[in-house]
Amino acid sequence: MSGNKNLNPHVSVDCVIFGYAEQQLKLLLIRRSLPAAQQDADRFLALPGDLVLEDEDLDQAAKRVLKELTGLDNVFLEQFAAFGAPERVKKEKDKQWLRSVRENPEARVITVAFFSLIDAAACRLQPGSFSAQAVWVPISEVPELAFDHNEIFEHALDELKRKIQLRPIGFELLPEKFTLSELQSLYEAILGRELDKRNFRRKLLRSGFLEALEEKQQGVANKPAQFYQLNRKKYEALGTGYVNLRLEGDDDYFLN
Amino acid sequence: MSGNKNLNPHVSVDCVIFGYAEQQLKLLLIRRSLPAAQQDADRFLALPGDLVLEDEDLDQAAKRVLKELTGLDNVFLEQFAAFGAPERVKKEKDKQWLRSVRENPEARVITVAFFSLIDAAACRLQPGSFSAQAVWVPISEVPELAFDHNEIFEHALDELKRKIQLRPIGFELLPEKFTLSELQSLYEAILGRELDKRNFRRKLLRSGFLEALEEKQQGVANKPAQFYQLNRKKYEALGTGYVNLRLEGDDDYFLN
DNA sequence: TTTCTTAGTGTATAAATGACACTAAGTTTA
DNA sequence: TAAACTTAGTGTCATTTATACACTAAGAAA
Numbered sequence: 001m002s003g004n005k006n007l008n009p010h011v012s013v014d015c016v017i018f019g020y021a022e023q024q025l026k027l028l029l030i031r032r033s034l035p036a037a038q039q040d041a042d043r044f045l046a047l048p049g050d051l052v053l054e055d056e057d058l059d060q061a062a063k064r065v066l067k068e069l070t071g072l073d074n075v076f077l078e079q080f081a082a083f084g085a086p087e088r089v090k091k092e093k094d095k096q097w098l099r100s101v102r103e104n105p106e107a108r109v110i111t112v113a114f115f116s117l118i119d120a121a122a123c124r125l126q127p128g129s130f131s132a133q134a135v136w137v138p139i140s141e142v143p144e145l146a147f148d149h150n151e152i153f154e155h156a157l158d159e160l161k162r163k164i165q166l167r168p169i170g171f172e173l174l175p176e177k178f179t180l181s182e183l184q185s186l187y188e189a190i191l192g193r194e195l196d197k198r199n200f201r202r203k204l205l206r207s208g209f210l211e212a213l214e215e216k217q218q219g220v221a222n223k224p225a226q227f228y229q230l231n232r233k234k235y236e237a238l239g240t241g242y243v244n245l246r247l248e249g250d251d252d253y254f255l256n
Numbered sequence: 257m258s259g260n261k262n263l264n265p266h267v268s269v270d271c272v273i274f275g276y277a278e279q280q281l282k283l284l285l286i287r288r289s290l291p292a293a294q295q296d297a298d299r300f301l302a303l304p305g306d307l308v309l310e311d312e313d314l315d316q317a318a319k320r321v322l323k324e325l326t327g328l329d330n331v332f333l334e335q336f337a338a339f340g341a342p343e344r345v346k347k348e349k350d351k352q353w354l355r356s357v358r359e360n361p362e363a364r365v366i367t368v369a370f371f372s373l374i375d376a377a378a379c380r381l382q383p384g385s386f387s388a389q390a391v392w393v394p395i396s397e398v399p400e401l402a403f404d405h406n407e408i409f410e411h412a413l414d415e416l417k418r419k420i421q422l423r424p425i426g427f428e429l430l431p432e433k434f435t436l437s438e439l440q441s442l443y444e445a446i447l448g449r450e451l452d453k454r455n456f457r458r459k460l461l462r463s464g465f466l467e468a469l470e471e472k473q474q475g476v477a478n479k480p481a482q483f484y485q486l487n488r489k490k491y492e493a494l495g496t497g498y499v500n501l502r503l504e505g506d507d508d509y510f511l512n
Numbered sequence: 513t514t515t516c517t518t519a520g521t522g523t524a525t526a527a528a529t530g531a532c533a534c535t536a537a538g539t540t541t542a
Numbered sequence: 543t544a545a546a547c548t549t550a551g552t553g554t555c556a557t558t559t560a561t562a563c564a565c566t567a568a569g570a571a572a
Contacts, residue, residue: 478568
């Protein structure tokens with residue numbers, strides 16, 4: 001990938017991009033093809049990721065790679081962990097693929113992983129310039145991925161479950177304007193449990209991160225719901241701080 | 257450093273080790289000497305860190321490097337971020353030092369940072385096999401450090417402030433048995449604000465992570481305090497989960 | 513025996529939590 | 543055009559948790 005730029009053969013970035021569509025939390029993956037790929041069995045899925053350039057910061061690299069492989073731009077990526085097991089690039093299938101695309105396919109590669117939440121519906125995925133093709137996969141149907149990408153994904157999902165209770169980041173997955181029911185469904189999809197409607201609304205509204213819009217839903221076969229949007233000022237004021245959004249049900253410790 | 261093992265010239269680990277002694281939160285640093293060091297001005301302080309070995313996992317590397325440079329063993333290190341700005345190893349003073357110890361001093365190095373809390377009083381620091389010498393420095397007196405180590409340290413301190421409110425990790429900094437007043441002073445030192453004694457005790461005791469011992473202080477010129485120890489079972493059951501230890505005063509968002 | 517120092521305790525008010533069930537507003541359908 | 547259907551939206555009560563606040567207890571030192 002990345003043509004013939006000056007790559008650092010030892011360090012890569014990988015992006016775990018979560019999206020939400022059709023009531024499901026999804027993961028963005030790319031299809032990699034083995035050298036002489038002729039059928040689907042010769043293709044496999046991986047997180048969007050690649051080596052960093054010699055003169056590039058890690059965050060830049062993550063943005064660039066994501067753009068190159070999926071067409072996505074202007075995504076806020078947050079670093080969450082580095083993965084560096086020496087054997088992480090040593091599975092036979094991965095080595096085969098590496099030999100076809102890397103100048104130094106035997107090199108040990110440490111990867112720095114980023115994650116992000118985006119509105120899956122709003123983004124048009126552009127297949128990368130090469131054979132890479134980006135697809136959304138429901139998180140419950142994520143197959144075996146390249147390298148240690150399953151581990152990276154699981155790690156990111158844990159992180160998401162935690163963070164969503166400490167920072168009002170859920171909005172990022174929804175369109176600019178959304179209803180509280182949509183937001184609640186999203187939280188339920190992420191946390192994997194149901195939440196009480198009234199308590200959820202009370203908590204989220206009291207947090208002050210939501211602004212009611214004038215507008216309501218139209219053309220739905222039931223009482224139209226109020227639209228809300230993120231209160232950007234308040235959100236930005238939070239910076240990287242945490243807020244207690246702890247939702248019911250985390251009886252003792254949360255997550256786990 | 258590390259003799260002539262098979263080093264990966266592109267990836268290093270750095271350890272941010274916090275300790276507590278004399279009522280102060282301290283940072284463990286090592287003194288590096290420039291090639292022809294003759295006076296103190298030729299020495300400078302850095303986080304304990306070094307390149308990883310080719311066949312070594314990142315966590316292993318952090319443990320090994322910490323041991324080699326400070327003599328510390330059996331320390332639980334937690335990865336918290338990777339730092340990879342291309343210019344992070346390009347300051348003149350750092351380059352001078354790199355030329356004296358590295359085979360490939362011009363290489364760009366990405367570092368994975370770990371942090372840990374230890375009982376500073378209980379550990380005897382052994383100077384590393386080379387000229388490295390480990391010292392505790394109060395966090396309010398940390399000078400300009402090598403590379404981007406000031407940034408790494410600040411980042412770790414933020415992380416500590418957050419984590420201490422989400423996980424009962426403060427104990428790690430104290431001797432096996434400690435009094436609640438000692439624990440409270442420690443929390444105050446970390447958070448940089450005072451806490452209400454009665455509320456603090458109530459909160460910590462109710463969390464269930466503390467066990468009262470029979471034993472009391474002896475020979476103090478006042479009412480002897482009860483000793484407590486960590487409830488290891490409960491602590492281990494928590495795993496990597498979070499618990500709401502949020503202490504008073506984080507009025508709206510915590511940290512910042 | 514008085515003084516000094518830190519340990520240790522309780523309460524009252526205010527706020528947040530969590531469990532719980534009905535009405536409101538539209539569209540569709542018979 | 544009325545009835546049926548679907549999802550939106552709301553309030554209360556009992557319990558728990560948060561916070562602010564001041565005195566007594568135990569031992570050592572003077």
